[in-house]
């Protein structure tokens with residue numbers, strides 16, 4: 581639990597603590613094709629509630645932004661992210677904030693795109709205290725995030741959050757997004773094809789898998805229509 585592990589995304593060796601959360605290493609890698617297809621390369625991305633930073637570092641490694649900002653309230657997440665930045669000499673490109681929501685992020689921070697894999701399940705305060713990775717008490721984290729994020733978006737800035745059908749319905753986000761003053765764009769699925777044995781770990785790298793692995797991955801992909809993860813896209817008005 582106290583050991584920092586590693587996963588390689590392109591040229592970036594990402595350091596992580598397993599107990600901080602590893603969802604970003606799995607379905608979180610769906611952000612790569614989703615961002616590439618819908619936004620292309622942007623100047624700056626913020627990975628909100630970044631945990632170990634799997635999503636943000638993978639987007640940076642895949643050339644989808646020039647600058648990256650990572651935020652989380654868990655000091656262990658921040659420690660892992662700082663270690664990745666130090667070992668990969670990314671100080672000129674990556675900024676990190678330890679912050680409850682966006683509270684401690686300076687107002688001067690502006691982003692073209694904010695991505696996030698937040699706690700997915702509604703629950704009580706007590707459940708949240710026991711599991712800050714999974715529980716969002718009465719959807720407070722989401723609501724405060726949408727309320728605060730618009731002042732950090734650049735003129736044409738957008739927000740892309742991954743959610744889970746086991747925990748929420750796509751229809752519920754429109755109201756929360758619109759109440760925050762943002763424009764609701766749409767919800768959609770963009771599932772990445774995962775290679776056998778490599779899972780999303782290797783799928784996030786820029787290396788090409790052997791052809792037979794792609795074929796197996798395609799068959800598996802087609803046979804799993806109940807994939808639960810979906811994106812919520814919103815933007816500045």
Ligand SMILES: C[S@@+](CC[C@H](N)C(=O)[O-])C[C@H]1O[C@@H](n2cnc3c(N)ncnc32)[C@H](O)[C@@H]1O
Pocket residue numbers: 600601602603604605608628629630631632633634635651652653654657679680681682696697698699700712713714721
């Ligand atoms: C489901 S985990 C995902 C982590 C990471 N985004 C990933 O995909 O691997 C949710 C993250 O939300 C963070 N979190 C929970 N409550 C938060 C809050 N109030 N402010 C900022 N981050 C929070 C947790 O520390 C955790 O890293």
